[in-house]
Amino acid sequence: MTDSSSASSLIIGGAASSPRAPLPTLPPLALYIHIPWCVRKCPYCDFNSHTASPVLPEQEYVDAMLADLDQDLHAVYGRELSSIFFGGGTPSLFSAEALGRLLEGVKQRIPFADDIEITLEANPGTFEQEKFVAYRKLGINRLSIGIQSFQQEKLKALGRIHNGDEAIRAAGMARQAGFDNFNLDLMHGLPDQSLDDALSDLRQAIELKPTHISWYQLTLEPNTVFWNQPPVLPEDDTLWDIQEAGQALLAEHGYAQYEVSAYAQPGRPARHNLNYWSFGDFIGIGAGAHGKLSHPDGRIVRTWKTRLPKDYLNPAKSFQAGEKALTNDEMPFEFLMNALRLTAGVESRLYPERTGLPLESLDEHRREAEQSGLLQVEPSRLAATERGQLFLNDLLQKFLS
Template identity: 90%
Template sequence: MGINRLSIGIQSFQQQKLEALGRIHNGDEAVRAAGMARQAGFDNFNLDLMHGLPDQSLDDALSDLRQAIALKPTHLSWYQLTLEPNTVFWNQPPALPEDDTLWDIQEAGQALLAEHGYAQYEVSAYAQPGRPARHNLNYWSFGDFIGIGAGAHGKLSHPDGRIVRTWKTRAPKDYLNPAKSFQAGAKELTNEELPFEFLMNALRLTEGVEAKLYAERTGLALSSLDEGRREAEQSGLMQVEPSRLAATDRGQLFLNDLLQKFLS
């Protein structure tokens, strides 16, 4: 077993933005990390970058993106900042860009990435030809994966049809205690939860997935999606394509609205 791909969490190259995010590295260190990865023999690496940061302008966002592209990664994960519960930003919201600015950043960024050969294959993922992340494709198509390490999450499909999400203990010290279980918890997904769980992942892919994969991965009949699918198609959020489950461009922009149609 070996490692043939690295992912480097840069987020931004601008000191002010990094400090606002609570990051302890600087832009020069980010550039150096990417260079070290290449020198170590990794020609296949991803850079994580964020946009929609506090007080970020269109020029700021495109400057970050150009610097990332200049490092010639094979893959770029370009995420918009979202405010999550139980975080500092949630409790003390920063001044984020206006919606019009966010829209301009998204459109200009996608065009810049396409110009440099990065094809979008998922809401926030862009890759050079032949370089989409196999982990991402497995994850977004509701495949199984094993979480290894402190706080890692996993998903396992059992022969009896059960689908279970697992998570490991977060504290590294627990791994030194032979009496402590590494697995902190597990949750079996119910038939009511499965449609949303599957589509929450699959509809992030720009091409969606083959419709038959739904039954293969969940054990449920495709017809269990009929009502939500019909509403989504009528709203212009899902493609009218019997053999595929895929969002329209509008559906990807309003993914939360689309997914609401499949909540039990």
């Protein structure tokens, strides 16, 4: 594997730039914890998720994740965690006892920031009031609830195990359990969905008063049931109408769009995701988890863990499936594919701070993107225009070497 710190220069637009510098400060550090089991695999889902057996190997999996974390500790010594995110799969299938033992083990190894954000993904079909009260007592202070739709025919088409009433009750139970900060995950562009259907879902979500709404269009991903057996989705004109009307409705009710598919009440964006989009660092533990860690000498390394739970739990196999040190010519795309998802973009100074490369190395591609009307002409910020947000892939292509 090539050590990215050994690259002497970056050629962009035919001009050589300076070598990558040591990073002046390391970015915030987060932890992603992947729990890969679900009650049932949804036909649109391309995440690393697997149908759960009647009894989950909670103890063995927690032991494995802590051993996995031990192998990453050398790269984060002296740093603290700003956020933790339990993703999946359906992490709420695990007991509070198991998650508590895991959190305690993590805290013994890496200090927690005083104001750490700890998010747990949950599905309405797995909600139990007593369990969620116990989760809150563990220090988990944010939920992300996978609603997708409140309409029964849409939920059935998506293969979801809950109904609309359970989705509504889940939000109430979250609040009763002490969660004053929670996200509702909602899809649009569903099979046979009309504009009225989509806005009805949004209005119901808003009525539940979450602090955050993730509202995104259903896409057909390879290696899914929907990819092989595509459902009938709304036409492009309907999708455009849904997008415009939905954004206006969310704004009307105080949910500001701060990322392509993320809307939050004032002061309530997801800190874990903001760190990810601003090229922060994160350790990934659990089957198939990905990580990204910066080193003071300028190296930035992406890692990924063994994908299948049975292999991850096999002592004879390595937790880590692979790693890649980012090269200088990969850095613009790697940084911007995250940062430009933010509607306000990021301050330009963040690019040299997080990559070790001079801002000037972007100049030629940046001018081309500005002239195309995809990037804002703003020296102090790297931010997409409204058109650039709509055609983000086209914008990012401008920064491929």
